[in-house]
Amino acid sequence: MTPSKSLIPQVSGAKIRSLSFMLVSSIALVACASTKPAQPIVPETVAPVASANAEAAPTVAPTAPAAASGVASAPLAPAAPAPDAGQSDAMRGGEALSPFASIAEAGERVFFETDRFDLTDEARAILTRQAAWIRANPGKRVLIAGNCDERGTREYNLALGARRASAARDFLTSLGISPDRIETVSYGKERPIDDRPNPEGWAVNRNAHTILLD
Amino acid sequence: MISHSLSYPPLTRAIRGLITGILLALACLTPAFAQLNVSVTEGHRRPMPIAISDFSGPHGSSIANAVRDNLARSGLFQVQNPDSFLQRDMDVNVAPRFADWRVIKTEALVIGRGNSSAGRLRVEFRLWDVYGESQMLGLEFSTTDENWRRIAHKVSDAIYRRLTGEVGYFDSRVVFVAESGSRTNRVKRLAVMDQDGANPSYLTDGTEQVLNPRFNAQGQQIVYSALTDRGIKIWVVDIETGRKEAVAIPGNMAFAPRFTPDGQSIIFSADRDGDVDVFIKSLRTGKLTQLTRNPAIDTSPDMSPNGDRIVFTSDRGGSTQIYAMNADGSGVRRLTFGEGRYSTAVWSPKGDLIAFTRQLGGQFQIGVMAADGSNLKILAEAYLVEGPTWSPNGRVIMFQREGGPGQSPSLWTVDVSGTNLRKSPWSGPGSDPGWSAILP
Incomplete structure (x- = not known):
């Protein structure tokens, strides 16, 4: 048995622990919000062995745990509602x-080139x-x-x-849609819709997605 | 062949004399052993053979195993297989039979003992120089019984420090994002574990997608961003109390947060109408200051340990590169000029190096460079690697890695020397690791 092989029982032990933990935690999802604080462990020098001519190692001074610093914060102000949403557009009047x-029928996604946020003609x-749909x-x-x-x-x-979301919004507002009727957000690479890890899948995932609110 | 002493313990003068004589003879055949130490800076030095005997007392073999695993994973030690040990009757207060340990060619030996009473575990250990026949270290740690793994980490750190001259990194934690679900419906939960993957626990329930969690320097708070349908918000969670608070920032997109070194402020980026800039907000006074004013993307800020410089990612020059500026936003200077796209710069604990992610030729890389952008060195490369974080002693970098297209992300480590690339013992899918300081 080599030294690296001697690691195997330990690693698989960790797997078992983490799996069992996941089982437990999936039952009690909400009740797991804190973890144990790190209590200081203070080393002390062990007295030298009587028969050995070794000098005692110096005691390592303990580091006092830093006091938990408070976090000054306040809840985010609620997003302002659009009181007269759509009114200004409607007042333009006469729209078909x-x-x-x-x-979705108009086309809910526009697509982008790699690392770009400028709109293609198709977009x-x-x-x-x-x-047209928003106006109507x-x-x-x-x-x-x-x-x-x-x-x-x-x-x-x-x-x-x-930037992609803003580019789409800016184009809609340039067509007369009130900015009050458009919210933007970025999901970065966190919410792909195509799981193919290849250029075809990546192209689908580079988009700005317009979603109806309310 | 060295005969085993029957009168042990204690060692008799005669037998000691005999063993010493044999060892002196052996010593002549052995290369320099006068100074037992290990270099952490050179890659591919010969790992030092070290034997960790099972500690006596409660959790004894578990503690020894945790120490063995720590030292083996560091890549600096060749941890001897306990099956090969000749001496089995170790006593922490008696010198070992050095000759027995020379037979298996170990250079360092650890003997330890634990005692438990009233829920307190006391563990003492000694580190012996087998060829020098001297004690190098003798320490005792105590904590509560269930905390025995932390004693194993403290012992590991003490051994590492004595033999390398560098502060260790074993008694530390890693915050990260535990991932589950399909690629198109990913659940991302905030999780904390010991650096060796033990004691994982979850701090969020998965209803929000948690991104880029990081410890404060004091190790008691974690800042992270959480993505929901309508925006991304920055949160601070206290790991002692579990209490979470949102950091009030105008707009619906604030992300890439890190604590400043003093733990008093959060540096992050936020979106204003499609323009992402770097901001700093004091957690004490609530004061918000915009540090970059540029129509380009400015994100992933990190303040140097001494607080005077901030590195960040920007595409203001046409391609994504790493820039540095003063703490007030002045004195912006571009640091990277080479081929590829550079991002996620992060200062080493000493402030002498910057780790980063680079995209080049369809691959991702983790690298380090000097604080002025010189001496760039690539440490790891794969289909996707990103998000480097430093061990508290600055010798190891942990990052997220996907080995190939479609693979789940997992946590890996590599030495700053570029050697010792290995997967974290945490076996599940994970991303965005943030390493803590050494625990108190």
């Missing part, structure tokens, strides 16, 4: 009824159809979620997704 029964065409449904608000493929780092992709 949308030829689309839903945003503009889809957003123009979305604008004055009481409705939409959420635009920007999405990225998995070929970027997590935080950068959150930022890139925000």
Whole structure:
């Protein structure tokens, strides 16, 4: 048996523990919100062996645990509702009824090139159809979620997704849709819709998704 | 062949003399052993053979196993198989029969003993230089019985420190995101474990997708962002009380948070109408300050340990690169110029190095460079690697890795030397590791 083999029982033991923990925790999901604080463990010098001519090791001074620092924070202010959502669009008046029964029918996603957030001609065409539907449904608000493929780092992709959502929003507002009727969010690479880990799947996952709110 | 003493313990003068004589003869055949130490800076040095005997007393063999695993995973030690030990009758207060340990060519030996009374576990151990025939270390730790693994980590850190001259990293924790579910419906829960994968616990229930959790320098609070349908918010959780509080930030998208080194503020990025910039918010006063004002993406900020510089990711130059600026946002300087896209810069605990993620040629890499961007070195590469975090002593980097397309993410470590790449003992899918400081 080699030293590395001697690790095997320990590793599999850890697996068993974590599996059993997951079972327990899935039963009590909410009740697991705290973990044990790290109590200081203070070393002391062990007296030297009588027969050995070794000097006692110096005692390592313990480090006092830092006091828990308080977190000053307040709940986020609630998002302002759009009191007259759609009114300004409606007041433009005279718009024909949308030829689309839903945003999905108009086309709910526009797609982007790798690491880009500029709108393609096809994306503009889809957003123009979305604008027609939004205009024809004055009481409705939409959420635009920007999405990225998995070929970027997590935080950068959150930022890139925000840009994609904003690019779509800006195009809709340029068509006269009130910004009050559009919320944006980025899901970064956290919510792919295509699980193929290849260029085809990545292309599908690079999108801005317009979702009906309320 | 060395005969085993029948009169042991205690060692008789005669037998000691005999053993010493034999050892002196052996010593002449052995290369320099005067100074027993291990280099942590060089890759591929010969690992030091070390024997950890089972400790006597409660949790004795478990403690010894945890110490063996710690030292073996460091890559600096060749941990001897206990089956090969000749001497089995160890007593922590009696010198070992060094000759027996030389037979199996071990250079260092650890003997320990535990006692438990009234729920308190006391563990004492000695580290012996087998060829120098001297004690290198003798320490005792005590804690509550159920905390025996922390004693094993403290023992490991003490041995590591005595033999390498560097502070250890074994008595530390890792916060991370435990993942489950399909790739298109991912559940991401905040989790904490010991650095060796033991004692995992969950701090969130999975209703929100938790991203990029990080400890404060004091190790008692974790900051993370949580993604929901309508936005992404920054939260601070106290691991003692389990209490979670949202950090109030205007807008619906604040992410990439880290504590400042003093633990008093959060540095992060937030979206304003599609423009992501770097901000800092004091947790004490609530004051919010915008540090970058640039139409490009500025994200993933990290403040240096001495608090005077901030590294961040920006695409202001056309491609994604790493920049540094002063703590007030002035003095922006680009650090990376090479091929590829650079992101997720993070300072080493000493502030001398910066770890980062690079995308190049369809692969992802984890690398380190000097604080001024020079001496760039790649440590690991795969289909996806990202999110490096430093061990508290700055010798090991943990990161998320997907070995190939479609694979689940898992946590891996690599030495800053570029050697000793290995998977974390945490066996489940995991991402976004954040390593704590050494526990008190």
